[in-house]
Amino acid sequence: MIDKFVRSVAEAMAGIEDSSTVLVSGFAQIGEPRALVDGLIEQGARDLIVVHNTAGRGREGVARLIGEGRVRKIICSFARSRGSVLFEEIYARGDIELEIVPQGTLAERIRAGGAGIPAFFTPTGGGTLLARGKETRVIDGRECVLEQAIRGDVALVEAWRADRWGNLVYRDAGRNFNPVVAAAGDLTIVQTQNVAELGELTPEVIVTPGIYVDRVVHVPSGDPPVVIS
Amino acid sequence: MIDKFVRSVAEAMAGIEDSSTVLVSGFAQIGEPRALVDGLIEQGARDLIVVHNTAGRGREGVARLIGEGRVRKIICSFARSRGSVLFEEIYARGDIELEIVPQGTLAERIRAGGAGIPAFFTPTGGGTLLARGKETRVIDGRECVLEQAIRGDVALVEAWRADRWGNLVYRDAGRNFNPVVAAAGDLTIVQTQNVAELGELTPEVIVTPGIYVDRVVHVPSGDPPVVIS
């Protein structure tokens, strides 16, 4: 019987090696696999390349992973965001490498990684600073940039519901990078708010087929924080 | 009020110009917009480039469009299939141009067209006849082929349910090329088996957001044919 559930976050994170590329889903704290990131901090792998939309906010999650000196390189679309204190300090010291990627290109590079497309041309970034040092080509009159796929040794995902095959659905804006990241990991690890019996998630509504998923851990962490600005 | 419903197939097909590239969805007669293809035959546009998984079967649908001499070029993955009589005749006479594309590359090229990716490298076809005359590059030790996006002047789609915004869901294996084709048409025309009130199709289950859709016509044509081989 296929059963991808593991009993603890520690079990979910077992075996992640130093120097791994780790994809971390989530957007604006929604659909972000915080328990798994904390588990990665606990687990101890270092010299990581982390791929996430931001360089972290505050002193938790990806920011803490960076703050503890475990990240060799961050690939993100927002390096400097409100409260990215830990990143700023370490970046100022030259202790982390930064690759800034337009957000849509970041999503597409991860999608390409999952879909076996090694590289693609995109008009995004054509004629800008971000095209420097990259192969470019004019296609249909527009300057396009050749971008490489991103694949993770590890992919960290938060789902709303999961079954034992690893079939996943997401909640509201918690979908964001999750289905894309889930498909692009050699080892895809999921924390899920809820557990479903096989068959409860019906064929028409499953967003991520379990084929993409390796391990699932039940983490009923509840709603993301409400921030009123 | 946004209302993409039109009252007839004729109205749905109005304005399609000669020399258009027409994407036709469907796989093995399931999710195939047959009424719209018949409408296109009726409508009269010619010198078309048709993109479809096959060169048609029997004497109906895409096969009939080809048989009536209206197709200048067909882009497909199966040219010769059971009963592709009309295509064979016309191809033997040299009256149609054929571009054979591996099925996954065909789907990905249409997806790229809809997603604004002008070209991509793929390992599919590397080192084979189909790479001849194409730009190739070894990436991570594999010979990859540069493939161009396909975008349609017109995209023909069959949905299971549609609402007045053009939001769509599909039935079972009737999904196939439909969401990909729907996103890649400058003019996307949908025939739907059922009509839904706005809001009946909920945010988590909508497969094709109405933004991709221009016209919808209600064609309750019923189940696809059952073929027992």
Next chain:
Amino acid sequence: MPNWKPWTREELAVRVARDIPEGWSVNLGIGISTLIGNYIPPGREVILHSENGIVGMGPAPSPEKLNPWLVNASRQHVTLVTGASYMNHADSFGMVRGGHLDLCVLGGFQVAENGDLANWSRSENDRAPAIGGAMDLAVGAKRIWVVMEHTTKGGEKRILKRCTYPLTAKNCVKRVYTDLAVIDVTEGGFVVIDKIPGISLDQLEELGDAGLRSETGVAGRDGLR
């Protein structure tokens, strides 16, 4: 002192909202332009897209209806309208880059008369900027409208012959809404289609670094006045 009163942020948002026709699909970027969503005239169906995979955003929720799982790309809590749907991030930006949005309204640092936009970095030496989805939106939407103050608080000009800051995208801006004027970007350069009462075309031109024509006449440094 000038004898004119600049449009407020709210007035500007109302004006932009008024100019969006029914049926358009629109991304409101992040920052000031998100305000516009609150001013779409009632009954006019405009479909708002957010980069994080939402089609059909509604206005901010009342506190008791707040859904913690539903935010826009500025991390403001929002609602859905009837007919809304979710997509993943790759599909969402595929929709953007594939030219399926009728309009994207962005903030700006500088706009040039050739349509170039700079809105993400004030210096090539900023080594850790926040680019987000601005470049994708700028190359992808069918048209880009920029909402910004006509000059910086320090008086630096932003309506220019050529941008001096790093570009977000080339030749993408179709219209600029400032606190002083509404200016179309055309093949022939900037064309003022509206301005606040009390300001002349010459005065407006002095606040920028590029020639301006008016919608009805022709004006500006190009010598055609």
Next chain:
Amino acid sequence: MPNWKPWTREELAVRVARDIPEGWSVNLGIGISTLIGNYIPPGREVILHSENGIVGMGPAPSPEKLNPWLVNASRQHVTLVTGASYMNHADSFGMVRGGHLDLCVLGGFQVAENGDLANWSRSENDRAPAIGGAMDLAVGAKRIWVVMEHTTKGGEKRILKRCTYPLTAKNCVKRVYTDLAVIDVTEGGFVVIDKIPGISLDQLEELGDAGLRSETGVAGRDGLR
């Protein structure tokens, strides 16, 4: 006349099905290999993928349960198992090309000892062949097993040093199931891991055009026997 009895299509399908471990995700291509799905041992969870966007296919339906909207890539009516889901065609082939399937079982015209596969066209001059999804599957799945008769009906050899027909993909085949033997494709060439009773390794080798070793010993034209 040879004193052996080739495996039947059904025997071959049973054998392949038996060799698929629990938990694997598998595409069964089109043609003979689709038969395999009917012989997965009961209770063993193997997840069957079909190119047209199905994950979790079950066996053929009874006539009264037939769903006209549910076919596999060979246009045979199929069922779903509990836990199944649908994808669109691009996502389905993304799953294939991205290396997410543990196995794809394909038919073949020729297999070479370097793992090259030819299964779509018998001549470079066939100007209108049917390629379908074979190339995508051949480059994408983690391993390719080929099921084919050991020789053509006319006696032409198919287990070769190099393919003579146009390739489907290079260096992709991991194992070949013929009506006479089960042969692994290794860095060191073909290795016979099973064969029908009554046939010798030499006799088997004569029916192909490449050296064969057996699992336990070493045999073949490479001079290592």
